[in-house]
Amino acid sequence: MNLLIVEDTPSLLMSLDRHLRSQGHTVDLAADLGTALSLWRSEPDRFDVILLDENLPDGLGSTLLAEVRAAGNDTGVLVLTARSQVHDKVHLLDVGADDYMTKPFEFPELDARIRSIHRRRQQKPSGLETFGPLEFDRSQSIFWAAGEQVQLRHKEAQLLEAFVDAKGAICTKARLIQKLYRLDDDVSENAVEVHIGRLRRRLADHNIRIETIRGVGYQCHV
Template sequence: MRFLLIEDNDELARAVADRLALDGHAVDIARDLATVEDCMAGASYDLVLLDIMLPDGDGRSFLDRHRASGRETPVIVLTARSQVSDRVSMLDLGADDYITKPFDFTELEARCRAVLRRRQGTARNELSFGDLVFDPLNAVVTVAGERQDLRNRELRLLEVFLSAPGRVFSKSQLVDRLFSFSDDVSENAIEVYVGRLRKKLRASSVQIETMRGIGYRMTGP
């Protein structure tokens, strides 16, 4: 998954980004609203983590514009404001959830998972297709009940395919979902990760099919 973290505190921003990167997520950091617009124009995101107090304005103005433009990317607000009225106003503006600073990283991760599950229309952590089951919380993949060991980037690639079985993803779309702006990668890297993932899923009835000249899609039995 690719996240946009909007936070002007360098220490907190780096700590959150590093923690999410341990789970294989790509994280772009924007420290002001001007940078946010550049990021949103250049990439698509699975989740936005939004601080309210920013150097060049209020994060709520971004949230208001974000929803008014029809964007459906989920937003979790990171706020030091604990008053009920503040939290209610942010939810009314279109925030999917909020977490009050200071927060525990495990709670932040749990809220991210919960918001993404709601967006995917499921109440469970597990994603499944055919004989393939993926538990993102515990980073466990099983094929016909047998556990398979995948590295973080392979897990995230699998998660992208499982989020929309049958959908064709181009190489550029997969790069966009798996890597941040700070990652120096080419589309050839996708071929490498797809190849690794195929090898680890070869005992499965599920396949990652190459659509020549277009991209890849996950197909079932």
């Protein structure tokens, strides 16, 4: 899994880093709220789980949590807190945390809670749309194949959603740019080509082909 650890105590941050890397995870570190926000904003779909300290030198970890949830992002969040009051824990869960651990804690329990969060986030909901061999949860822009979630970055999922809506018709580059970017973004057509290339690689094992219609756009065949 890709993890973001947000913790301002250097010894605990390094200890978490060493342990979680030893478990095979990819880890990014932030010792303050500003760094954590920058890492998340730069690539909001990168992380599977965020380990989030509540008390940081420049603010509260729940500020990041609230921004993640306000953006509709489904990243798992495990809050690490020294606070033991029930109302503090209730507040964190209400803001959108998946779980919390009170410091100090043991690594085996931490590992189990990370796995539990990841499993819950991977569970397939009911009432999905179908798109060829894929199933699609439109509310969260998540795709599934053979019971497993297809790992897509945010813009890759947006592209695939555009192809779902097109129902086999050609999607022009202009339409895809409109889907992926805001009106005030300075975007080249090459940016769409990069995301199309990545999406093709993601779908290579699912018998879905994206054809380039020269001078027009793209057509998805399922």
